[in-house]
Amino acid sequence: MNEPVDVLIIGAGASGAAVAWSLAETRMRIVCLEQGDWPKSNDFPSTGTDWEARALEDYAISPNRRALEADYPVNDDDSPIKIANYNGVGGGTVFYAAHFPRLHPSDFRVRSLDGVADDWPLDYGTLEPFYALNDRMMGVSGLAGDPAYPQKEAVMPPIAMGRTGEVLGTAMNRLGWHWWPSDAAIATEEYEGRAPCINLGQCGSGCAQGAKASTDVTYWPEAIRSRIEVRTKCRVSRIETNDADMATGVHYFDADGKEVFQPAEIVIMACNGIGTPRILLNSASGRFPDGLANSSGLVGKNLMLHPYAQIRGHFDERLDGYRGPPICVWSMEFYETDPARDFLRGYSYQFSRGIGPARTAINGFADGMVPWGEGHHAAFRRLFERSAGMVSVCEDLPEETNRVTLDPDLKDGNGIPAPRITYRLSDNTRKMLEHSVARGVEILEAAGAHDITTKAPVPYAGWHLLGTARMGRDPERSVVNEWGRSHDVKNLFIVDGSVFVTSGGVNPTSTIQAVALYVADQIKSRIYELFD
Amino acid sequence: MTTMSDKQPPAPLTDIERVTLLCVAGHMIPASVEYGVPGADDLRIFADITRSIDRDREVLGKALQVVNDLSDGMILALSRAEQAKRLAEFRTRHADLAGVIESVVARCYYRDDRVMASIGMEARPAFPKGYKVEQGDLSLLDPVRARGKIYRDAG
Numbered sequence: 001m002n003e004p005v006d007v008l009i010i011g012a013g014a015s016g017a018a019v020a021w022s023l024a025e026t027r028m029r030i031v032c033l034e035q036g037d038w039p040k041s042n043d044f045p046s047t048g049t050d051w052e053a054r055a056l057e058d059y060a061i062s063p064n065r066r067a068l069e070a071d072y073p074v075n076d077d078d079s080p081i082k083i084a085n086y087n088g089v090g091g092g093t094v095f096y097a098a099h100f101p102r103l104h105p106s107d108f109r110v111r112s113l114d115g116v117a118d119d120w121p122l123d124y125g126t127l128e129p130f131y132a133l134n135d136r137m138m139g140v141s142g143l144a145g146d147p148a149y150p151q152k153e154a155v156m157p158p159i160a161m162g163r164t165g166e167v168l169g170t171a172m173n174r175l176g177w178h179w180w181p182s183d184a185a186i187a188t189e190e191y192e193g194r195a196p197c198i199n200l201g202q203c204g205s206g207c208a209q210g211a212k213a214s215t216d217v218t219y220w221p222e223a224i225r226s227r228i229e230v231r232t233k234c235r236v237s238r239i240e241t242n243d244a245d246m247a248t249g250v251h252y253f254d255a256d257g258k259e260v261f262q263p264a265e266i267v268i269m270a271c272n273g274i275g276t277p278r279i280l281l282n283s284a285s286g287r288f289p290d291g292l293a294n295s296s297g298l299v300g301k302n303l304m305l306h307p308y309a310q311i312r313g314h315f316d317e318r319l320d321g322y323r324g325p326p327i328c329v330w331s332m333e334f335y336e337t338d339p340a341r342d343f344l345r346g347y348s349y350q351f352s353r354g355i356g357p358a359r360t361a362i363n364g365f366a367d368g369m370v371p372w373g374e375g376h377h378a379a380f381r382r383l384f385e386r387s388a389g390m391v392s393v394c395e396d397l398p399e400e401t402n403r404v405t406l407d408p409d410l411k412d413g414n415g416i417p418a419p420r421i422t423y424r425l426s427d428n429t430r431k432m433l434e435h436s437v438a439r440g441v442e443i444l445e446a447a448g449a450h451d452i453t454t455k456a457p458v459p460y461a462g463w464h465l466l467g468t469a470r471m472g473r474d475p476e477r478s479v480v481n482e483w484g485r486s487h488d489v490k491n492l493f494i495v496d497g498s499v500f501v502t503s504g505g506v507n508p509t510s511t512i513q514a515v516a517l518y519v520a521d522q523i524k525s526r527i528y529e530l531f532d
Numbered sequence: 533m534t535t536m537s538d539k540q541p542p543a544p545l546t547d548i549e550r551v552t553l554l555c556v557a558g559h560m561i562p563a564s565v566e567y568g569v570p571g572a573d574d575l576r577i578f579a580d581i582t583r584s585i586d587r588d589r590e591v592l593g594k595a596l597q598v599v600n601d602l603s604d605g606m607i608l609a610l611s612r613a614e615q616a617k618r619l620a621e622f623r624t625r626h627a628d629l630a631g632v633i634e635s636v637v638a639r640c641y642y643r644d645d646r647v648m649a650s651i652g653m654e655a656r657p658a659f660p661k662g663y664k665v666e667q668g669d670l671s672l673l674d675p676v677r678a679r680g681k682i683y684r685d686a687g
Contacts, residue, residue, distance in 0.1 A: 046657060046658040046659045047657050047659045048657050049643045049648070049656065051658065052639050052642070053584055053640065053643070056587075056635070057587055060587075067587075104684070104686075105683060105684065105685060105686040106683065106684040106686045109686040113684065113686060123686070143670070145677060147677065147679065147682050148682050148683050149683060150683070160665040160666060160667045161667065161670075162666055162668055163668070165668045166668045166669055166672060169668075169672045170672060172676075173672065173675050173676070176675075178676055178679070178682055179676060181668075181670070198659075198663070199663040199664065199665045200659055200662055200663070208658075208659040209659060209660075323663035323664075324665035332682065333682075357642035357643075357648070358635075358641075358642040358643070360642075361638040361642060362631075362634055362638050362639075365638070366627075372559055372560045372561075372619065372620075373559060373562060373616065374562060376561050376562070377566070377567045380651075381567075384651055385652075
């Protein structure tokens with residue numbers, strides 16, 4: 001058995017890093033267990049000419065394809081959207097595009113405003129200072145004054161919108177629709193020891209330059225300087241409890257495959273919307289037969305994945321191609337509920353630049369635009385560096401039938417039962433996807449694009465893992481309270497995307513981290529009554 | 533029990549698989565005098581392809597087997613015109629398997645120095661030199677600003 005610690009954090013990704021950094025000032029003994037290792041930036045795909053191939057191998061977004069020691073398998077056969085993640089220090093931020101929108105004020109009041117789902121027990125105003133703090137810690141670039149949001153500070157100038165942003169923005173102006181340069185967690189100038197972006201274009205498989213704000217280069221160096229320990233290659237199997245229904249620590253497998261018990265006064269889960277319910281369900285015991293913290297029966301339920309539609313077109317002129325952060329501009333034109341539409345809630349668009357040559361050929365083959373044989377070279381050249389488009393990020397409303405359970409057969413390398421995903425698109429979501437495809441085609445046509453292709457939903461895009469341990473004031477309708485503490489186990493906290501009540505229609509990392517900082521702040525301010 | 537530690541290095545291609553893949557690659561991306569590029573069956577490129585199959589080994593083997601099954605046992609035994617006909621049928625009937633071969637071939641073909649030069653790319657990795665991207669004209673946002681706030685107040 002290891003020496004006891006005050007705080008044990010499970011997972012070193014977006015939320016684990018933020019909560020660790022915030023709690024460091026308490027001078028408590030804090031350890032973070034991470035199943036993966038530190039990423040090595042000199043191994044990232046953009047350091048070689050084989051970058052497109054490597055992004056499909058060890059740097060693939062699917063844990064089932066990577067199947068590295070750090071990964072656990074996910075049975076997603078029963079879902080049209082397949083799971084994407086990265087397991088290692090930094091978590092999903094190592095692979096994310098660093099597109100960094102916040103939720104909107106209306107996202108926290110979905111039931112009150114639109115009569116569906118539930119309101120959050122928090123509001124935008126409560127989270128706003130934590131959004132701002134997180135923007136400074138991560139180093140967010142953007143352009144102040146976006147009329148789709150309440151006023152917010154721009155930490156650094158925006159990333160280059162390039163010719164792609166100009167062409168698509170001009171089309172949006174023609175249609176009278178909102179667009180704006182994206183907030184991006186990418187340094188556009190020297191920032192806290194990080195070098196500025198040099199437009200490598202490979203944000204999605206790790207930033208060799210270190211300009212992208214993955215938490216291994218933002219929060220963690222600060223937290224480690226404050227004597228927080230990150231223990232890598234340590235995979236937690238279950239959380240242990242005592243007769244008082246308090247967590248006493250966790251069992252984990254170390255790098256040598258040896259099972260170890262780590263005692264702790266407080267356990268904080270930061271394992272994402274699949275990893276967290278997996279551990280809670282694997283922690284079932286005589287006291288908690290349905291899984292830990294699961295008296296509501298909601299652990300694993302209400303999984304939200306943000307279905308994407310992809311709309312891409314090709315242009316007569318050369319655009320930015322594979323250069324630059326892939327996402328450059330967003331639109332919130334269709335974000336808020338409009339009673340004139342046949343669906344509730346809405347979606348954002350991420351406008352994206354081109355793709356590399358191999359991907360151009362592979363997509364061109366699949367879409368019937370690049371033939372085999374003599375015509376290959378001419379067709380390829382009509383597409384390469386001339387493509388641009390968008391994905392819509394559709395709000396996924398919570399449904400208990402969409403869920404994470406434990407697979408009866410599938411296990412990881414340590415023999416721990418793996419998660420199984422059961423997920424369906426709702427009628428509301430389908431209508432939203434269709435709407436976003438139709439409007440996307442209009443935008444591309446207004447921009448002068450030809451050879452437009454669409455795909456909805458995009459199958460390999462299950463990045464945003466939300467809702468499976470939702471927060472709320474009612475213990476019968478939620479897993480954690482309004483400040484992240486389990487209703488059932490009073491020294492157990494959850495700070496990852498599991499706690500989302502609704503998903504909004506934007507990438508969630510900014511909000512995940514703001515919530516983690518908020519929960520950490522609550523722990524600090526309630527330290528003397530934390531377990532009451 | 534399935535575990536993530538069961539992963540083994542991919543088995544090398546058999547001789548039949550190798551010659552079948554070489555044939556398919558040549559049909560997929562032939563050499564072009566007009567563009568000054570080798571085909572995907574160029575020896576240097578093909579050596580790269582066979583070295584780089586990695587996680588697609590198993591399904592690639594299945595795809596090549598189907599190619600030969602559709603070719604009365606061995607595609608190489610057919611005339612070039614007949615090969616093209618059978619491969620077109622393969623793409624139509626087995627688009628997923630064809631997609632695997634396309635991916636295996638294209639990701640090596642388009643990193644060959646000669647091919648990169650032909651399509652206007654510098655034959656170098658993105659890092660450390662990076663690329664230049666223009667900032668863009670931010671005055672295009674004036675109409676968006678002029679329209680004003682579009683979000684709902686909700687606390």
